[in-house]
Amino acid sequence: MTTPASNAIRIDPATGQKRFATRAAKSSDRIVGKGYSVLTEASLTTLPELPPGAVFNAEEQAKYRAFKEARRGAADYMAMEGEFARYLDDVYSAPPVPREVLVDECEIVVVGAGLAGLLLWHKLQGAGFTDVRFCEKGGDVGGTWYWNRYPGIACDVEAYSYLPLLEEMEYIPSMKFASGFEILEYCQRMAERFGFYERCLFHTTVLETVWDEATGRWTVITDRGDRMRARFVILANGILTSPKLARIEGMSTFRGDSFHTSRWDYRIDLSGKVVGIIGTGATAVQVIPEIARIVKELYVFQRTPSSIDVRDQRATTEEEYKSWPNEPAWARARRARFAKISNGRTAIQANDDYLAGKVPDFKERKQHDRALSMEELIEKQLDSNFRIMEQIRARVDAIVQDPKTAAALKPYYPWGCKRPTFHDEFLPTFNLPHVHLVDTAPRGVQRINEKGVVHDGVEYALDVLIYATGFEWMATSTFNMIRGRQGRTLKEKWETEGTKTFLGLHSAGFPNLFIVSGPQGGGGSFNFTDAIDAHADYIVWMLETLRSRGARVVDVRPEPELEYAEHCRQADVATAPLRDCLSYYNGHGEAEPGSLAYYGGNRWHKWRREAQETLAPYLFVYGE
Numbered sequence: 001m002t003t004p005a006s007n008a009i010r011i012d013p014a015t016g017q018k019r020f021a022t023r024a025a026k027s028s029d030r031i032v033g034k035g036y037s038v039l040t041e042a043s044l045t046t047l048p049e050l051p052p053g054a055v056f057n058a059e060e061q062a063k064y065r066a067f068k069e070a071r072r073g074a075a076d077y078m079a080m081e082g083e084f085a086r087y088l089d090d091v092y093s094a095p096p097v098p099r100e101v102l103v104d105e106c107e108i109v110v111v112g113a114g115l116a117g118l119l120l121w122h123k124l125q126g127a128g129f130t131d132v133r134f135c136e137k138g139g140d141v142g143g144t145w146y147w148n149r150y151p152g153i154a155c156d157v158e159a160y161s162y163l164p165l166l167e168e169m170e171y172i173p174s175m176k177f178a179s180g181f182e183i184l185e186y187c188q189r190m191a192e193r194f195g196f197y198e199r200c201l202f203h204t205t206v207l208e209t210v211w212d213e214a215t216g217r218w219t220v221i222t223d224r225g226d227r228m229r230a231r232f233v234i235l236a237n238g239i240l241t242s243p244k245l246a247r248i249e250g251m252s253t254f255r256g257d258s259f260h261t262s263r264w265d266y267r268i269d270l271s272g273k274v275v276g277i278i279g280t281g282a283t284a285v286q287v288i289p290e291i292a293r294i295v296k297e298l299y300v301f302q303r304t305p306s307s308i309d310v311r312d313q314r315a316t317t318e319e320e321y322k323s324w325p326n327e328p329a330w331a332r333a334r335r336a337r338f339a340k341i342s343n344g345r346t347a348i349q350a351n352d353d354y355l356a357g358k359v360p361d362f363k364e365r366k367q368h369d370r371a372l373s374m375e376e377l378i379e380k381q382l383d384s385n386f387r388i389m390e391q392i393r394a395r396v397d398a399i400v401q402d403p404k405t406a407a408a409l410k411p412y413y414p415w416g417c418k419r420p421t422f423h424d425e426f427l428p429t430f431n432l433p434h435v436h437l438v439d440t441a442p443r444g445v446q447r448i449n450e451k452g453v454v455h456d457g458v459e460y461a462l463d464v465l466i467y468a469t470g471f472e473w474m475a476t477s478t479f480n481m482i483r484g485r486q487g488r489t490l491k492e493k494w495e496t497e498g499t500k501t502f503l504g505l506h507s508a509g510f511p512n513l514f515i516v517s518g519p520q521g522g523g524g525s526f527n528f529t530d531a532i533d534a535h536a537d538y539i540v541w542m543l544e545t546l547r548s549r550g551a552r553v554v555d556v557r558p559e560p561e562l563e564y565a566e567h568c569r570q571a572d573v574a575t576a577p578l579r580d581c582l583s584y585y586n587g588h589g590e591a592e593p594g595s596l597a598y599y600g601g602n603r604w605h606k607w608r609r610e611a612q613e614t615l616a617p618y619l620f621v622y623g624e
């Protein structure tokens with residue numbers, strides 16, 4: 001059912017604000033595979049014993065280095081433009097709801113309707129900011145969980161800590177590692193409950209956002225022809241939003257069906273087909289066991305193996321369903337305990353007794369005779385990472401029967417250096433006679449022709465080719481659409497001066513603009529919604545500060561911004577040995593230190609608290 005253009009926008013008589021009905025209808029309900037299965041075989045849900053003599057010595061380090069250097073320069077990606085732009089089509093929703101073009105004004109425009117957009121709306125509304133409008137490229141809410149609907153998709157952080165506002169929503173996820181489909185439905189429930197839908201313009205992509213000094217307003221320009229003026233703009237457009245393709249000769253000649261995992265095309269039935277998948281990162285690891293159940297032959301083209309850790313999925317127990325609603329703030333407490341775990345693997349393994357508050361700490365604290373220096377701490381961390389990786393490698397040998405396939409599936413880099421993955425069915429999939437690993441190390445697939453993939457002189461004829469080639473990290477491509485003072489874009493500023501922000505949330509010269517979970521934006525644990533939560537709280541605090549002081553514009557001073565950027569650089573350099581491999585985390589070895597994710601841990605909160613107490617980093621402008 002389509003909404004006529006005239007009904008898509010109405011005026012709320014109580015406030016005079018516009019309300020929208022632009023949520024697109026679903027184009028299909030067809031999905032395959034629901035996420036991680038619950039398995040009971042201990043051989044699949046536990047890591048093997050540590051092989052004897054596992055020490056990260058010079059020899060092992062040299063092996064890691066060789067593994068890394070062999071792949072240097074192999075990561076050649078391209079944006080989905082021109083003939084590849086079709087890979088970005090929204091395959092999940094009916095065509096956009098027709099509506100009038102908006103040339104008007106509101107107080108706040110937020111870009112993005114993922115978990116950050118939803119959480120921001122809840123908090124902004126709570127603080128009395130109601131003249132808020134959201135622009136979302138997709139046809140519905142969910143962001144990551146809207147776009148990624150591939151078979152097997154699931155949350156890798158336990159859902160009880162990942163999903164925000166569980167108490168307010170009176171909701172308990174059905175599985176510890178909830179499927180992406182359950183998360184998408186949860187986002188939709190949130191949107192319905194909090195009146196989000198009528199604040200959001202779906203199928204509306206922000207193309208440009210231009211600051212006007214004279215009026216102290218942003219003009220937000222969209223692909224629907226809108227020119228909306230707003231006092232504040234909040235970028236909640238995600239960190240892994242722009243899918244990318246590996247640049248491979250002959251891609252456009254392939255005659256079969258093809259798509260990217262972030263636009264899973266369920267119109268293409270994979271049953272009984274010969275399917276190829278390029279990439280073995282976090283997405284592919286979840287996809288492969290699911291599609292192996294239905295395809296005739298599956299060819300997995302791997303350049304670099306992922307670390308496949310245990311998942312040990314479980315369903316929420318009857319006892320939890322009964323007891324949690326009686327514990328006030330049960331999910332908040334759990335999420336706070338999760339955030340205290342500073343070791344990624346320990347956090348993601350998510351010990352239930354600790355997270356439920358049944359034991360005071362997640363492990364016996366190691367007592368050192370003296371405080372360790374940063375270098376010593378890193379050395380210890382590298383050693384324990386090595387031991388875990390030895391167990392992960394031993395797991396491959398224990399499960400995968402063909403020695404050549406097993407050898408190719410073993411990763412040689414520090415744990416967590418590339419996005420760690422978790423699965424109990426991925427490795428056994430390679431024992432199935434119709435599943436073939438094609439090891440394309442170290443350069444990756446180099447050629448595609450009209451029939452399929454060609455590697456090492458062998459042609460792999462395919463009916464369907466799936467690109468599991470990931471995303472741009474930290475959405476850098478979107479920063480060229482923000483034009484601040486003197487008409488300069490954020491991208492131009494960062495390209496000439498290096499990435500410079502204050503707390504990752506502000507950048508000098510871009511007043512009244514807030515960036516959620518962008519470069520240098522700390523405040524989170526291994527749970528992304530933690531950073532989103534901290535950033536949303538900060539933004540609401542800043543808007544309240546402006547309101548109570550009668551200020552209309554806020555920018556940051558260049559000196560504190562410079563100091564903060566330098567702090568980010570140093571934190572990155574100090575912890576860099578833990579990321580001594582090539583991955584999207586470090587721009588495949590090309591990123592300037594401090595220009596992407598924040599590595600200062602809890603120190604972000606110290607910087608934030610000091611700024612909030614003194615207000616010294618900010619420049620306020622008063623009066624209309």
Ligand SMILES: Cc1cc2nc3c(=O)[nH]c(=O)nc-3n(C[C@H](O)[C@H](O)[C@H](O)COP(=O)(O)OP(=O)(O)OC[C@H]3O[C@@H](n4cnc5c(N)ncnc54)[C@H](O)[C@@H]3O)c2cc1C
Nearest residue numbers: 112114115116136137143144155156157205206237238528
């Ligand atoms: C496959 C996958 C699995 C993940 N699993 C986990 C996990 O287990 N644990 C975890 O902590 N994190 C995970 N993440 C990270 C995840 O992105 C965050 O947890 C979180 O969902 C981010 O929410 P967000 O609202 O900030 O961004 P997003 O969910 O990315 O939403 C941003 C929205 O902005 C929209 N947008 C972008 N640009 C524009 C524009 N110009 N105009 C209009 N709209 C725009 C996009 O369409 C998108 O809907 C995963 C990411 C991916 C891709």
